[in-house]
Structures are given as structure tokens and as C-alpha cells.
Amino acid sequence: MVRRMNELNTFLFNILLFSLFFNVGISLYGIFARPSLIKKIIALTIFSDTANVLAIIVGYRGWPSPEQPPIPPVITSTEPTSEDLIRFINRAVDPLPQALVLTAIVIGLAVTLFLIFLTLQVYRLYGTTDVRRVARLRG
Amino acid sequence: MYYLSIGVLVPSLLGLAFVLPLLGMIIKNIRFFHAYASITSLYALIVAAYNFNIVVREGPKAYPFGGWWPPIGISYEIDEINSLIALLTASVMFLITLYSAWYIRSLKDAPYYYTLLLGLEVGMLGCIYTGDAFNLFVMLEVMSISAYALVGFHRNKPEAIEAAIKYGLFGAVATTIYFIALVFIYASFGTLNMADLTNKVTLFWGHNLVSGLYYGQIYAATAVALALSLWAFTFKSAIFPNHFWLPDAHPEAPTPVSAALSGLVVNVGVYAIFRFFYTIFNPFSLMSDLRDMILLVTLILGLASGLIGAFMMVVQDDIKRLLAYSTISHIGLVLIGLSIGSSLISRPDSQAFVDGLTGAFYHLINHSIGKSLLFLASGVIIYMAGGTRKLDELGGVARKNPVLGIVLITGVLQLLGIPPFGGFFSKYLLYVSYLEAGAPYISVIINIISAVSLLGYVRLLYSVFFIIPKREFVRTSRLPLAVLLVLSVACLITGLLSPIISYWLRGFVEATTSKDGILNYWVQGYLVFWGG
Amino acid sequence: MVTQLNLDPWTATLFLSGVLAFSSLVMYLIYVSLSRKTTHSSSEYSEPYIGGEPANIIRSIDVPARNLFWGIVRGTGRKLYVFLRDQMHNGVLNDWSVYMVTYVGLLALISIIIYFTR
Numbered sequence: 001m002v003r004r005m006n007e008l009n010t011f012l013f014n015i016l017l018f019s020l021f022f023n024v025g026i027s028l029y030g031i032f033a034r035p036s037l038i039k040k041i042i043a044l045t046i047f048s049d050t051a052n053v054l055a056i057i058v059g060y061r062g063w064p065s066p067e068q069p070p071i072p073p074v075i076t077s078t079e080p081t082s083e084d085l086i087r088f089i090n091r092a093v094d095p096l097p098q099a100l101v102l103t104a105i106v107i108g109l110a111v112t113l114f115l116i117f118l119t120l121q122v123y124r125l126y127g128t129t130d131v132r133r134v135a136r137l138r139g
Numbered sequence: 140m141y142y143l144s145i146g147v148l149v150p151s152l153l154g155l156a157f158v159l160p161l162l163g164m165i166i167k168n169i170r171f172f173h174a175y176a177s178i179t180s181l182y183a184l185i186v187a188a189y190n191f192n193i194v195v196r197e198g199p200k201a202y203p204f205g206g207w208w209p210p211i212g213i214s215y216e217i218d219e220i221n222s223l224i225a226l227l228t229a230s231v232m233f234l235i236t237l238y239s240a241w242y243i244r245s246l247k248d249a250p251y252y253y254t255l256l257l258g259l260e261v262g263m264l265g266c267i268y269t270g271d272a273f274n275l276f277v278m279l280e281v282m283s284i285s286a287y288a289l290v291g292f293h294r295n296k297p298e299a300i301e302a303a304i305k306y307g308l309f310g311a312v313a314t315t316i317y318f319i320a321l322v323f324i325y326a327s328f329g330t331l332n333m334a335d336l337t338n339k340v341t342l343f344w345g346h347n348l349v350s351g352l353y354y355g356q357i358y359a360a361t362a363v364a365l366a367l368s369l370w371a372f373t374f375k376s377a378i379f380p381n382h383f384w385l386p387d388a389h390p391e392a393p394t395p396v397s398a399a400l401s402g403l404v405v406n407v408g409v410y411a412i413f414r415f416f417y418t419i420f421n422p423f424s425l426m427s428d429l430r431d432m433i434l435l436v437t438l439i440l441g442l443a444s445g446l447i448g449a450f451m452m453v454v455q456d457d458i459k460r461l462l463a464y465s466t467i468s469h470i471g472l473v474l475i476g477l478s479i480g481s482s483l484i485s486r487p488d489s490q491a492f493v494d495g496l497t498g499a500f501y502h503l504i505n506h507s508i509g510k511s512l513l514f515l516a517s518g519v520i521i522y523m524a525g526g527t528r529k530l531d532e533l534g535g536v537a538r539k540n541p542v543l544g545i546v547l548i549t550g551v552l553q554l555l556g557i558p559p560f561g562g563f564f565s566k567y568l569l570y571v572s573y574l575e576a577g578a579p580y581i582s583v584i585i586n587i588i589s590a591v592s593l594l595g596y597v598r599l600l601y602s603v604f605f606i607i608p609k610r611e612f613v614r615t616s617r618l619p620l621a622v623l624l625v626l627s628v629a630c631l632i633t634g635l636l637s638p639i640i641s642y643w644l645r646g647f648v649e650a651t652t653s654k655d656g657i658l659n660y661w662v663q664g665y666l667v668f669w670g671g
Numbered sequence: 672m673v674t675q676l677n678l679d680p681w682t683a684t685l686f687l688s689g690v691l692a693f694s695s696l697v698m699y700l701i702y703v704s705l706s707r708k709t710t711h712s713s714s715e716y717s718e719p720y721i722g723g724e725p726a727n728i729i730r731s732i733d734v735p736a737r738n739l740f741w742g743i744v745r746g747t748g749r750k751l752y753v754f755l756r757d758q759m760h761n762g763v764l765n766d767w768s769v770y771m772v773t774y775v776g777l778l779a780l781i782s783i784i785i786y787f788t789r
Contacts, residue, residue, distance in 0.1 A: 138762030
């Protein structure tokens with residue numbers, strides 16, 4: 001039973017990783033090949049979200065056993081005993097990628113807002129968001 | 140034990156920059172903002188000079204933020220090379236801020252302009268000082284967002300908005316790709332601190348209680364991470380296949396910003412390549428074969444970008460666009476110098492290795508000074524010619540103002556590499572280093588790049604200086620000319636003092652890239668905090 | 672007898688530049704001192720014959736800077752410039768990304784090759 005659960009766990013983990021990399025491919029296609037600026041920005045948000053999920057997955061700790069799932073990286077007691085600390089070290093997920101992702105999300109928000117403002121301005125000035133026609137600078 | 144000035148510069152400058160919009164609501168006098176920005180960037184210059192002095196006296200030093208020691212918290216670490224580049228950045232930015240007071244004298248949005256300009260400086264100094272790979276990502280974003288906003292600063296001008304969105308969209312992709320590279324590095328090494336990474340890659344000391352040792356397939360993960368981060372850095376420094384944004388973005392920005400972008404921002408990408416492939420993944424590391432291949436790729440890209448920049452420069456009609464293509468060409472030359480460390484080209488302790496890196500950094504300094512000078516001079520020229528940027532309509536502006544003419548010729552000779560000026564000596568070092576390394580064909584290509592770009596510079600001089608002026612031009616004030624004179628004196632100094640400068644730079648490069656230097660980077664950035 | 676100067680290239684270059692500057696200064700001074708202070712003047716002397724047109728028309732013609740090297744360019748590198756200017760740097764975002772993606776692909780390919788052949 002435990003072995004079956006572990007196999008299933010590995011299988012699901014691999015599917016997750018595969019779909020993340022597939023997602024990277026799709027979003028890069030969207031950014032590099034779609035003509036509309038809005039669709040490029042949507043693909044950009046998908047891309048950065050995929051990167052963030054990838055970072056979270058890195059902090060994930062292989063499921064020690066089905067009876068002992070990983071726990072959040074928070075010590076719940078104010079005066080932890082040594083058993084608490086051993087349990088924490090053995091089972092808690094890595095908190096650092098979550099801190100990184102928090103920073104990356106905030107930065108991504110600022111960049112996306114700025115790009116949307118620029119797209120709006122492009123639409124006002126050029127009357128289109130098709131990058132094949134927003135090509136006044138060349139040569 | 141550690142120096143406060145290393146850590147305090149970037150956060151305090153950030154605070155000083157972002158208080159400006161609030162001050163803009165209270166204070167309406169534009170002179171206050173000119174004075175405020177100039178004093179703030181003078182403060183940055185003084186602290187950067189102080190930090191450089193610390194390094195020259197005592198070698199590399201680190202500053203841990205918030206009392207969290209290096210592998211746990213963020214730390215800033217300065218060594219000879221990055222404190223020198225920070226000093227260069229701060230001093231050129233100071234002159235650019237002074238020039239801005241003339242350039243935006245009638246602009247209503249002065250507080251926002253100065254916020255973004257100081258934000259750009261904060262981002263650059265942060266990227267250069269940082270000793271943490273994730274903090275490099277954050278600071279790259281600070282720098283890039285300021286740069287995108289400054290490129291699109293004239294928001295009702297279609298070309299400016301077009302350039303900004305082209306730069307911004309792909310810039311966001313590049314930084315996200317760098318983030319993915321960091322995820323790979325963190326997953327395989329368990330740390331993002333540069334000094335700690337250096338130890339783990341080189342294995343000075345195999346025990347690491349704080350962040351473990353290795354996780355999973357480190358070789359494959361490192362290969363992917365290095366490829367992805369190289370893509371991001373070559374985007375930031377506009378190397379050949381990722382250079383397309385530069386000739387759009389740099390000319391469309393306000394002129395002082397063009398000078399900052401072209402002279403300084405591209406340096407950050409080059410510096411990041413240096414930090415990654417000479418300190419972290421150094422020639423003595425376990426995975427040096429990956430690094431050799433990557434440096435071979437950068438050599439090819441550097442040659443291509445030097446040639447393409449030079450060829451495209453010849454046929455431009457727009458003075459600022461011509462200078463922007465010249466930037467691509469020069470950064471290509473710097474990258475050629477940086478690529479000499481591949482063990483397929485030279486050995487780490489050989490003469491060619493040190494010569495190539497010295498030439499690269501010397502050329503970086505010369506290009507920063509010369510290119511900022513030419514861009515700032517082009518601002519004066521455009522103003523005098525009544526707003527046109529077409530070379531044909533400039534018609535001998537510089538003849539009306541002898542100071543401008545002298546300054547312009549100084550800048551062109553600096554970039555072209557004519558003996559009394561610094562550009563010659565740095566190109567000479569690059570040339571000699573590849574001869575010593577036994578790759579004379581690359582030296583020949585370096586000469587071809589210079590020869591082709593000569594045509595472009597002659598066109599610039601012809602339309603600005605050699606044509607006899609036929610129409611009236613606007614007169615300009617003294618402030619921009621004073622800034623330009625300071626920069627042209629700096630050009631002359633880099634040339635006349637070249638034996639001293641290259642001796643110093645050689646010492647810096649040896650101290651930074653030798654095995655002892657890399658060990659010292661790790662010791663100062665990591666071990667001293669844990670009682671080593 | 673051949674005397675040999677052991678100079679490193681920097682010193683040699685600075686020395687040579689200085690010598691050139693000094694000698695040109697000396698030649699200029701010689702020229703200034705020897706040139707005639709007073710000149711005889713006649714109408715032919717002040718208005719040289721250039722062409723059939725008056726001088727103000729002749730003076731207004733000069734070559735636009737873009738044509739200065741376009742002759743050379745057209746003769747030698749026309750194909751190169753058509754490619755570089757009109758196909759590579761054409762200002763369309765999607766056409767740039769072809770080169771950028773090719774570069775990512777190149778890097779990925781190299782890292783895979785290194786991984787499997789080490």
C-alpha cells in the first residue's frame with residue numbers, strides 16, 4: 001500500500017513537472033509569436049506564474065510517507081521542545097522559495113501594470129496593438 | 140567588523156529617490172529638484188568612492204543585511220572590480236544628473252523624472268554591489284523598470300512608446316528567464332549567496348552545515364541554469380541576437396537617459412557575466428567545461444555583435460541611432476575580451492588571460508566615458524539645430540561653438556581608438572591578448588570592427604563639424620558645456636595615464652580572478668562570519 | 672651604429688604622439704614665420720575661377736552625409752545591407768524573436784551536447 005502510494009506520488013510529481021515545462025513552452029510561443037500585444041502580456045503573466053510555481057515545487061519536500069505529509073514551515077508552539085524541532089526539520093517544506101516567489105510576484109505585478117499602460121498608450125497613438133503594424137522604428 | 144557604507148548606499152539612495160514624488164506635491168519650485176537630485180547623486184559618488192577606497196586598502200569586504208549572516212540573509216560584497224565599476228557608474232551618473240538640470244529645465248514632471256533617474260542609479264549600484272544571486276534579480280528589475288519608464292518618458296510621442304514596449308516586453312521575459320535559472324541553481328545547490336555558491340562549485344571546503352551540499356543532478360541543472368542566465372545577461376547588455384531593442388530604446392529616451400543607458404546600463408549585463416563565469420563558475424571549478432563552452436559562445440556572439448553594430452552604424456541617418464549602434468559594437472568588443480578566460484583559448488594564469496580581462500574592463504571604462512560624452516554632446520547639438528536628429532540637417536553645428544567641436548572630436552577619437560586617448564590602449568590590449576593566446580584571426584577581426592566603425596564616426600564628424608554652416612543656430616548655455624568638458628578631460632586622462640591605469644587594472648584583475656582571489660571572495664563573503 | 676630603445680608600447684606610443692605633436696608645432700611655427708605678411712591683391716586673386724556659375728551657387732552644394740559612403744556600400748555590401756537593414760532590423764517584434772529563440776535553442780542544444788558527451 002505504502003509502495004503504491006509512493007509510486008502514485010512520484011507519477012503525479014512527474015506529471016506536474018512535465019506540465020510546467022510544457023507551460024513554459026506554450027507561454028514562450030505566446031510571447032514570441034502572437035501578434036497582439038495584449039496576448040503577449042497574457043502569455044507573459046502565464047510565463048511568470050509558471051516560473052513561480054516551479055520555484056514553489058523546488059521547496060516541496062518529498063513526501064516522507066503517506067502517514068506523515070509535509071507541514072507548513074511554521075513552529076506552532078512558543079517554547080518548542082526538541083521533539084517539535086526534530087519533527088519540524090524532518091517534515092517542514094522549504095520556506096525560502098516562497099519568500100522568493102513573493103518578491104517575484106510583487107515585481108511581476110509592477111512590470112505587468114506598466115506594460116499594460118504602455119499597450120494602452122500604443123493603442124491610443126497607433127490605433128492598433130498588432131506588433132506588425134507598430135513598427136515605425138526600423139533600420 | 141563590517142563597514143556600514145557598503146550596505147547603506149543602495150537602501151538610502153532608494154529612499155531618497157522615492158520620497159521625490161511626495162515632495163513634488165508640496166514643493167512647486169523646479170530648482171529645488173535640480174539641487175536635490177544633484178546633491179543625492181553627489182552623495183552616491185562620495186560613498187562609492189569611499190567603498191572603493193576600502194577595497195583598495197583592505198581587499199574584499201561584505202555587509203550582511205539585518206544581521207543575518209551570508210548564506211541565510213542577503214549580503215552585499217564588494218571586491219576590486221565591482222567597486223571600480225560602481226565608482227565609474229556613480230561618477231558618470233553625477234555628471235548626467237547635472238546635465239539633466241539643463242535638459243529638463245522647462246519640464247513639469249521633474250520630480251518623476253528624477254525619481255526614475257535615481258531609481259536607475261539605485262538599480263545599477265545594487266546589481267553591481269550585490270553578493271546574492273536573487274538580489275541581483277531584484278535589482279535588475281529595479282533598474283529595468285526605471286529604464287523602461289525613462290525610455291517611454293515622453294508618453295505622447297509614438298516612437299518613444301513603441302521603443303518602451305519593445306524593450307519592456309522582452310526585458311520582462313529576460314528577467315523571468317533569469318528567475319527560472321535561479322530556481323535551477325537553488326534546487327541543485329541549496330543556496331543563492333554568491334560566496335557560498337563559489338565554495339560549493341569549487342569545493343574549497345566540503346563541509347557546509349548551513350545550506351547542505353548538493354541536491355540531485357547538479358551537472359545538468361547547472362548547464363541549464365548557465366544557459367538561461369547567459370540569455371538574460373546578453374539581453375541586458377545587448378549582445379548580438381538580443382540587441383534589437385537597443386537601437387530603438389536608446390535614441391528615443393531623453394538625451395541624458397540615453398547617455399546613462401548606453402554608457403552604464405549595458406555594463407551591468409557585462410559585469411553579471413563576469414561575476415557568473417569568473418567568480419562563481421570560475422576556471423578552477425568542478426564544472427569548468429560548461430563554462431569553457433559558454434565562454435566560447437560569448438566569444439562568437441561578441442564578434443558577431445561587434446561586426447553587426449559597426450556595419451549598421453555606417454548607414455544610419457539619425458545621430459542618436461548611430462551612437463546606439465556604436466554601443467552594440469563596443470559592448471561586443473568588451474565581451475570578446477571577457478571571453479578569453481575559456482580554457483580552450485588561454486590558461487587561467489597566463490599573460491593572455493590577464494591582458495584580455497584588463498583590456499575588457501579598460502575598454503568598458505573608456506566606452507562609458509566616451510559614449511556618455513557623445514550622447515550628452517548630441518543633446519546639445521540637437522538643441523542648437525532646433526530639435527532635428529537627422530545628420531543631414533545638422534549642417535556644421537559644432538563650428539558655431541568651438542567648445543562643442545573640441546568635445547565632440549575628443550569623444551569620437553576616444554571611441555575610435557586614436558593614440559592619445561584611452562580607447563586606443565584598451566583596443567590594443569584586447570588585440571595583444573588574442574595574439575598572445577594564439578588566436579590572431581580574432582585580433583584581425585577586432586581591427587576590422589574598428590575599421591568599419593571608422594566610416595560611421597567620420598560621417599558623424601562630417602555632418603556636425605566639417606560642413607560649413609549656412610543657417611542660424613540656437614545658442615546654448617554654459618552648464619552642459621561644462622559637463623562635456625569634464626568628460627572630455629576624463630577621456631584625455633584615461634589615455635595619458637594609461638600605463639598607470641592598466642597597471643592598476645591588471646592588479647585588480649589578478650586579485651579578483653586568481654585562485655587566491657576567488658578563495659578570498661568566499662572567505663570574506665562567508666567564512667569570516669562563521670568564525671573562520 | 673644602431674641604438675636600441677627599450678620602450679614598452681604605451682610609452683612608445685605616448686612618446687611618438689608627443690614627438691609628432693611637437694614637430695608639427697615646429698613646422699607650423701616655421702610656416703607662420705616664413706609666410707608672407709603682406710599679399711598683393713587683385714580681383715582675380717580674391718575670386719578664383721571655379722566654374723561658369725557665381726560663387727554663391729557653387730557654395731550651396733554639398734554632399735548629404737548619407738550619400739558619403741552609400742557609394743561604397745552599394746558597390747560592395749548591398750546584399751549584406753539588404754539583409755541587415757530590411758530583413759533583420761525591420762522593427763517587427765515577432766521577427767526579432769525568431770533570432771532570440773534560435774539563440775535560446777542554440778544554448779540549450781550546447782548544454783545538452785555537453786551533458787551527454789562529457
